[in-house]
Amino acid sequence: MSYHETEHMPNLNRNIQTLALLAAVLLVGSNAFVLSPILSEVADGLATDPFRIAWAISAFGAATMVSALTFSGLIDRLPAGRVLGGAALLLALAQVSSGLSQGWLWLCLSQALAGVAVGILLPGTYATAASTASEGREAARLGLVLTGWALSLVLAVPLAAVVTEWLGWRAVYMLLALLSVPVSLGLILALPDTPGTTTTRTPPWRAVRLPGVALLLVVMFAYMTAFYGSFAFFGEGMRNAFGLSAQGTGLFVLAYGLGFGLAGIGLGLVAPKITRGYILLVLFGIAGSYGCWRFALVDPRAAFAGAAIWGILNQLGLNALVVSLNRRAAAARGAVMGLNSAVTYSAVFAGPIIMGPVYAGAGFTAVSGLAAMFVLVGAAFSWKVV
Numbered sequence: 001m002s003y004h005e006t007e008h009m010p011n012l013n014r015n016i017q018t019l020a021l022l023a024a025v026l027l028v029g030s031n032a033f034v035l036s037p038i039l040s041e042v043a044d045g046l047a048t049d050p051f052r053i054a055w056a057i058s059a060f061g062a063a064t065m066v067s068a069l070t071f072s073g074l075i076d077r078l079p080a081g082r083v084l085g086g087a088a089l090l091l092a093l094a095q096v097s098s099g100l101s102q103g104w105l106w107l108c109l110s111q112a113l114a115g116v117a118v119g120i121l122l123p124g125t126y127a128t129a130a131s132t133a134s135e136g137r138e139a140a141r142l143g144l145v146l147t148g149w150a151l152s153l154v155l156a157v158p159l160a161a162v163v164t165e166w167l168g169w170r171a172v173y174m175l176l177a178l179l180s181v182p183v184s185l186g187l188i189l190a191l192p193d194t195p196g197t198t199t200t201r202t203p204p205w206r207a208v209r210l211p212g213v214a215l216l217l218v219v220m221f222a223y224m225t226a227f228y229g230s231f232a233f234f235g236e237g238m239r240n241a242f243g244l245s246a247q248g249t250g251l252f253v254l255a256y257g258l259g260f261g262l263a264g265i266g267l268g269l270v271a272p273k274i275t276r277g278y279i280l281l282v283l284f285g286i287a288g289s290y291g292c293w294r295f296a297l298v299d300p301r302a303a304f305a306g307a308a309i310w311g312i313l314n315q316l317g318l319n320a321l322v323v324s325l326n327r328r329a330a331a332a333r334g335a336v337m338g339l340n341s342a343v344t345y346s347a348v349f350a351g352p353i354i355m356g357p358v359y360a361g362a363g364f365t366a367v368s369g370l371a372a373m374f375v376l377v378g379a380a381f382s383w384k385v386v
Contacts, residue, residue, distance in 0.1 A: 013190075017132055020190040021145045023183045024084060024125045027091065028118050029152025030179070032060070034160040034172055035111075041169045042107070052104040056111040058349075063112040065345040067119020069204050072338025075124040080132075081191035084124050085184045091117035092180035099173030123337030128191060130326035131333055138323050139274055143267025146319060150261030150311070154254060204342075207335035212328045215381050220321050221343045221350075222378035223283070226371035227314060229351030230290065230364075234307075237364025241297040252307045259311025267319055274323050276383065282316045283379040289313055290372035294365040 035042065035057055043050040074083050094114035101107040125145065133141035160172045208214050234256075235249040242248070272278060289310050296306035322340065329336035355367045 014132075016186075016190045018129075018141060018144050020183070020186040021125050021129050022148045022151075024088065024121055024187060025145055025148025026151050026156070027088065027148075027176075027180055027183050028122050028125075029149045030156035030160075030176055031091065031095065031114055031118070033152055033157050034176070037157055037161050038164045038169050038172065041164050043104075045169055046101065046104055046107065048104045053107065055104070056098075056108045059108040060111040060115040060118075061345045061348050063115025064119045064122075065115075065342045067116040068123055068338040068341035068345070069119075070338075071116075071120045072123040072341065073203075073207075073332070073335040074120060075127050075334030075337075076332055079191070080124065080128045081188045084121055084128065084191065085188035087117045087121035087124065088180050088184035088187060091121065092177045092184065095173045095177035095180060099170040099177070119338070119341060123341045124334055126322055126340070127326065127329070127333035127337045130323065132191070136273070137271050138326060139319055140268045140271035142323055143264040143315065143319050145264075146315060146322075147261045147264035150257045150264065150315075153257035154261065157253070158250065204335065204339055207329070207332050207339055210328055210332065210336065213325065213336055213339070215384055216321065216325050216328070217339055217343050219378040219382045220325075220340060221347055222374045222381070223286075223317060223321065224344050224347030225351045225354065226286075226290065226374035226378075227351070228348050229355035229374075230367055230371045232352040233355060233359045233364055233367050236359075237293075237297070237367070238303060240363070241303070242300050252304060255304045255307035256311040259308035260315045261311075263312040263315035264319075267315070274320050274327075279317075279320045279324070279382050280379055282313060282320055283375055283382060286310075286313045286317050287372040287375040287379070290368040290375065293368040297365065 035053070039050045039053050043053045046053070091114055094110050094117060097110035097113065098107055101110060126142070129142050129145040130138045163172050163175060208217065235253065238244060238249045238252045289306065293306060296302045322337075325336055325340055326333055355370065358370055359367050
C-alpha cells in the first residue's frame with residue numbers, strides 16, 4: 001500500500017484527509033471508552049449485573065484482535081476509502097444493535113460486531129495516515145490523527161455520562177451511530193479511490209517476518225502493557241491518594257487527554273525525525289514519568305501536571321513506534337498494522353491482569369514502578385531494531 005504519489009496533492013485535500021482519519025480514530029475511541037462510565041446504568045436497564053455488561057468490553061477487545069489479524073490486510077489490496085468507509089458503516093450497524101439490546105448477551109454480540117469493524121478501521125487508519133503523508137512527514141500526519149484518542153477521552157466520555165443522565169444509555173449508542181455515518185461518507189469521499197500496491201493477501205505470519213517487525217511488536221506489547229495496566233488503576237489511585245469523588249478523578253483523566261492531544265498538535269507542526277536516539281529518549285522519559293508517580297501523589301497539582309506529562313510522552317511514544325512499524329511494512333502496511341492492533345488489544349487484556357494483584361498489595365505507586373520496568377524492557381529491545 002503506497003500513496004506517496006500524492007506528494008503534490010493540494011494542502012486542502014491533505015487537511016480533509018487528515019480530518020477524516022482523525023474522525024475515524026475518534027469514532028473508535030468513543031466506542032471503546034463510553035461503556036465503562038455508564039456500566040451501572042446499562043446493567044440496570046438490562047436487569048443484570050455490571051460484571052456481565054463488562055463482558056461486552058472483553059467481547060469487543062477479543063473480536064478486534066481476531067479481526068485485525070484476519071481482515072486488516074484488506075487495506076493493502078483495496079481502495080482505502082471503500083475499506084475504511086465500509087468498516088465505519090459496519091460500526092454504525094453494531095452501535096445501533098447495541099442501543100437496541102434486550103439483554104447482556106445481545107449487547108456482547110453487538111460489541112463483538114463492533115470489534116470486527118474496529119479491527120479493520122483502526123489498523124487501516126494508521127496505515128493510510130502514514131502512506132498518504134509526504135516523505136518525512138509521517139510522524140506529523142500520524143500525530144494529528146492520533147489526537148482522535150485524546151478527543152474521545154476529553155469529549156466522548158463526559159458526554160456519554162450527560163446523555164445517559166438525560167436521555168438514557170441507549171441514546172449514547174444511537175448518537176454514536178449517527179456520528180459513524182458521516183464519518184464513513186467522509187472517508188469514502190476524502191481518501192484515494194485507487195487499490196493498494198499488492199493484489200495478494202499478506203498473512204500475519206509473513207508480515208511478522210519482515211525485518212524488525214517482530215522486535216518492534218515486542219516493544220509495543222511492553223509499552224502498551226505498561227500503559228493499560230497503569231491506566232486501569234489510575235482513577236482509583238488518584239481517588240485514594242486525594243480522597244476524590246468519581247467526578248474529581250475525571251479531572252486527572254482530562255489532564256492526560258489534554259497532554260496527549262496537545263502533543264499530537266505539536267507533532268503536526270514539528271514533524272520530528274524518528275531515529276533510534278529519539279525513540280530511546282522518549283521511552284526513557286516515559287519510564288521516568290511512571291517512576292515519578294510516588295512523588296507526584298503528595299499534591300493534587302503535581303499529580304495533575306504528572307498526568308499531562310504522561311499524556312504528552314505517551315503520544316510521542318505511540319507515534320514513534322507506529323511510524324517505525326509502517327516504515328518496515330513496505331506493501332504490507334495493513335497487515336503489519338493489524339498485528340500492531342492485535343498486540344495492543346492483547347496488552348489491554350494482559351495489563352490489568354498483571355497489575356491487579358500489584359495494586360491490591362501495594363497500591364498505584366507499585367503499579368507505576370512495574371510499568372516503568374516494562375517500558376525499560378521495551379527500550380532494550382528497541383535498541384536492536386531502530
